[in-house]
Amino acid sequence: MEEDMATKGKPIISTGSPKGSKKRKTISTGKRYIINTVLTVLVIVIGQMMIDNGSISRYQGSVLEQVGIYIIMAVSLNIATGYLGQLPLGHAGFMSVGGYSCAIFIMRMMGPMHVTMYDFMTGTPATTLLFVCGLIFGGVCAAICGLIIGIPALRLKGDYLAIITLGFAEIIRVVMLNIDSVVGFQLTGGAKGLTGIPSYTNFTNTFVVVAISLFLIHTMMKSRHGRAILAIRDNEIAAEATGVNTTYYKTLAFVVSAFFAGVGGGLYAGCIGVMAPAKFGFMKSIEILVMVVLGGMGSMLGSVISATFLTILPEALRAFADYRMVVYAIVLILVMIFRPQGLLGDYDFSMGNFLEKIINGEFPWKKKQAEEVEADE
Amino acid sequence: MSNNISRRDLFKVSGATAVGISLSSLLAACGGSSSDSAISGKTLKVGLMGPYSGDVAQYGLAVRNGAKLYFKQFNKKGGTSTGKKISLIVQDEKGDATEAVNVYQKMAESNVVAVLGDVTSTPSIAVAQEAVKDNMPLVSASATAADFIKYGKNAFRACYTDPYQGKLMADFAAKKGYKTLCTIYNSGGDYEKGVNDAFVKEAKKKGLKIATQESYSAGDVDFKAQLANIIAKKPDAVLSPNYYQDDGKIVTQARQLGYTGVFLGADGWANIVGGDEDYASGKDLEGCFYDTSFVSANTDKSVQQFIKDYKAEYNADPTNFCALGYDAAMILCDAINKVEKAGKAKTYKDYKQAVIDAIAKGTVKGVTGTIKYEGTGDPVKSTLIIGFKDGKEYIETTM
Numbered sequence: 001m002e003e004d005m006a007t008k009g010k011p012i013i014s015t016g017s018p019k020g021s022k023k024r025k026t027i028s029t030g031k032r033y034i035i036n037t038v039l040t041v042l043v044i045v046i047g048q049m050m051i052d053n054g055s056i057s058r059y060q061g062s063v064l065e066q067v068g069i070y071i072i073m074a075v076s077l078n079i080a081t082g083y084l085g086q087l088p089l090g091h092a093g094f095m096s097v098g099g100y101s102c103a104i105f106i107m108r109m110m111g112p113m114h115v116t117m118y119d120f121m122t123g124t125p126a127t128t129l130l131f132v133c134g135l136i137f138g139g140v141c142a143a144i145c146g147l148i149i150g151i152p153a154l155r156l157k158g159d160y161l162a163i164i165t166l167g168f169a170e171i172i173r174v175v176m177l178n179i180d181s182v183v184g185f186q187l188t189g190g191a192k193g194l195t196g197i198p199s200y201t202n203f204t205n206t207f208v209v210v211a212i213s214l215f216l217i218h219t220m221m222k223s224r225h226g227r228a229i230l231a232i233r234d235n236e237i238a239a240e241a242t243g244v245n246t247t248y249y250k251t252l253a254f255v256v257s258a259f260f261a262g263v264g265g266g267l268y269a270g271c272i273g274v275m276a277p278a279k280f281g282f283m284k285s286i287e288i289l290v291m292v293v294l295g296g297m298g299s300m301l302g303s304v305i306s307a308t309f310l311t312i313l314p315e316a317l318r319a320f321a322d323y324r325m326v327v328y329a330i331v332l333i334l335v336m337i338f339r340p341q342g343l344l345g346d347y348d349f350s351m352g353n354f355l356e357k358i359i360n361g362e363f364p365w366k367k368k369q370a371e372e373v374e375a376d377e
Numbered sequence: 378m379s380n381n382i383s384r385r386d387l388f389k390v391s392g393a394t395a396v397g398i399s400l401s402s403l404l405a406a407c408g409g410s411s412s413d414s415a416i417s418g419k420t421l422k423v424g425l426m427g428p429y430s431g432d433v434a435q436y437g438l439a440v441r442n443g444a445k446l447y448f449k450q451f452n453k454k455g456g457t458s459t460g461k462k463i464s465l466i467v468q469d470e471k472g473d474a475t476e477a478v479n480v481y482q483k484m485a486e487s488n489v490v491a492v493l494g495d496v497t498s499t500p501s502i503a504v505a506q507e508a509v510k511d512n513m514p515l516v517s518a519s520a521t522a523a524d525f526i527k528y529g530k531n532a533f534r535a536c537y538t539d540p541y542q543g544k545l546m547a548d549f550a551a552k553k554g555y556k557t558l559c560t561i562y563n564s565g566g567d568y569e570k571g572v573n574d575a576f577v578k579e580a581k582k583k584g585l586k587i588a589t590q591e592s593y594s595a596g597d598v599d600f601k602a603q604l605a606n607i608i609a610k611k612p613d614a615v616l617s618p619n620y621y622q623d624d625g626k627i628v629t630q631a632r633q634l635g636y637t638g639v640f641l642g643a644d645g646w647a648n649i650v651g652g653d654e655d656y657a658s659g660k661d662l663e664g665c666f667y668d669t670s671f672v673s674a675n676t677d678k679s680v681q682q683f684i685k686d687y688k689a690e691y692n693a694d695p696t697n698f699c700a701l702g703y704d705a706a707m708i709l710c711d712a713i714n715k716v717e718k719a720g721k722a723k724t725y726k727d728y729k730q731a732v733i734d735a736i737a738k739g740t741v742k743g744v745t746g747t748i749k750y751e752g753t754g755d756p757v758k759s760t761l762i763i764g765f766k767d768g769k770e771y772i773e774t775t776m
Contacts, residue, residue, distance in 0.1 A: 058482050059486050062478060066479075174594075177564065177565055178564065191566055191570045192522060192524070192570070193498075193502070193567065195502050195506075195524045195527075196527075196528075271475075271478075272474050272475055272478060272503055273502075273506040274474050274499055276567075278565065279473070279474060314476075325430060325471075
């Protein structure tokens with residue numbers, strides 16, 4: 001995955017190379033994109049091949065799918081928490097809106113499009129179309145909810161925003177529970193949940209969606225809009241004084257965060273096959289927030305790593321049976337004691353910069369020497 | 378913040394951890410064998426899953442205790458007629474659908490011949506949707522949701538469904554001659570709502586008057602507002618088809634408000650007196666009825682034997698869920714025994730199909746009644762209506 005969000009700590013406008021030193025070799029942006037695309041495709045293709053020949057079992061494949069889903073969830077929450085610097089506690093609400101609307105959309109469209117449950121296992125052009133439309137529909141529904149809640153909620157800060165978003169997630173849960181008797185026909189299935197959702201996700205399409213989501217979020221954060229959002233996080237008054245429309249950018253970040261949460265929810269519905277409102281309570285939001293905080297707020301790589309780690313950890317510890325939740329909690333506590341800024345802080349990894357360093361021979365163990373040389377001059 | 382680990386140290390630690398975890402998972406992955414050898418060995422693997430931690434752990438643990446007891450007895454008696462023993466793979470799914478699917482796939486990978494699970498409704502449906510792809514024999518002790526058996530012929534349950542109980546209690550109400558009925562239920566629970574809706578439907582069909590249906594949300598402890606509405610309608614009987622913790626509070630609060638009439642309940646009432654906590658006093662419950670398939674007051678010989686064995690093993694009284702777990706294990710062992718006896722199934726795939734057929738055709742005399750299946754995964758079995766008299770449970774009638 002390709003993230004270089006190193007906007008902090010480095011000057012945006014380079015003053016050129018220090019005089020006396022030889023010119024530093026660089027990789028152009030175009031080449032960087034090509035390298036990253038090739039690597040991403042390679043990872044997905046190798047993953048799919050390993051699943052096909054059985055070196056990744058079905059169980060491991062299913063856990064990997066969940067890893068992908070939680071990566072999207074954590075990275076999308078990171079927009080609002082890490083980049084915008086707010087503390088929303090209603091991410092599970094957006095996830096359930098996206099999940100329900102995506103699943104309902106696909107299930108309702110299966111009839112008119114003559115697609116059966118089994119087509120999803122083999123995969124046809126029609127199922128791909130349904131998958132894409134369903135996810136976008138789920139994302140848009142969640143984004144609309146994000147807009148509705150975002151406009152009033154973002155006038156508040158800190159604890160107050162946390163409480164209002166928490167309340168909002170509860171509202172969504174209760175609506176999902178009771179909407180059937182209000183509209184008078186089967187929509188969400190109420191308390192018994194929405195069942196019989198076709199399994200429209202697999203390893204490949206989950207990770208393609210993950211890659212696209214990460215790319216979109218990454219490019220947004222590197223753009224003018226992203227810098228405006230970061231400026232608001234660092235100092236809202238200063239940002240406003242320099243002409244950043246704070247209300248607009250705060251809402252934008254919130255809506256984008258909700259959109260990708262909806263996409264993640266859509267994948268979740270297909271992966272599990274059952275949606276029940278009870279699963280999207282307060283604890284789900286906290287679970288996702290823990291991933292973001294553990295990985296380091298504002299670090300995309302951190303979110304990816306901690307989402308992967310925290311999804312796999314309970315499964316890897318399954319052998320310890322009753323003690324695994326204790327171990328899970330201990331790991332969290334230890335990390336928070338020794339790395340309060342999260343695993344990666346606000347560090348982000350960039351494949352392009354990494355390669356540049358290798359080309360120029362800038363290795364960490366050479367750094368000291370280079371500094372000494374510079375000091376001598 | 379000098380005690381904070383620097384990023385470089387962190388990478389070293391996490392690298393070491395990652396290597397450790399991947400090595401251990403590699404070790405765990407080794408020792409897998411081809412699927413057909415799963416049925417030729419001395420032991421047959423059976424998966425047992427349920428929530429053993431989390432909000433609904435009490436049901437999972439009860440089912441696990443009951444099922445484990447039967448498997449232990451089965452193995453003690455020498456296992457199947459061909460001398461094969463059952464080895465259990467027990468996994469916790471925390472009452473979560475995602476975990477349940479993972480657990481199921483892990484079990485399917487270790488080539489179990491059948492899975493006993495799941496316990497609560499949503500995870501059970503998620504597992505049923507997965508299990509149909511493998512044609513895996515699936516017996517649930519307590520998945521009452523109607524959809525559980527909808528996906529394929531491989532899923533069976535030992536309990537009866539929510540709608541069945543609702544209908545049964547409405548029939549019972551009609552038989553008792555109650556005219557005006559009210560209900561109070563947890564609108565956030567699939568079980569409670571399922572029973573309530575079927576009750577209302579059947580009662581209307583029988584020409585009984587449903588004066589009001591009051592609902593509450595999960596976690597509520599004060600039901601006085603709803604109960605005041607109900608009492609104002611002067612009902613002959615009130616249906617409270619919830620779990621016993623809530624039912625106990627509802628009955629107690631209704632008595633405090635001066636309601637003296639009848640309460641009807643479903644099998645969630647089991648344990649309402651003499652359980653882990655007293656949620657309602659025997660005096661308050663006087664004249665109330667609920668339906669269940671197992672009660673310790675049953676004088677049937679096999680039931681009393683089960684209660685004795687259970688007490689000897691766990692030093693506690695068995696609940697309805699324990700008995701259902703015991704029966705689900707019995708259904709499964711009976712089918713596996715038949716398949717072993719016939720000896721026809723040579724491949725893993727055939728074996729699973731043979732187990733499914735054996736369950737579908739078999740009749741098992743369990744501690745929750747005689748269980749057989751007539752073309753669906755729903756059991757055909759008798760139901761006990763339990764009443765309260767002088768603070769004690771007694772069997773009012775069998776329906």
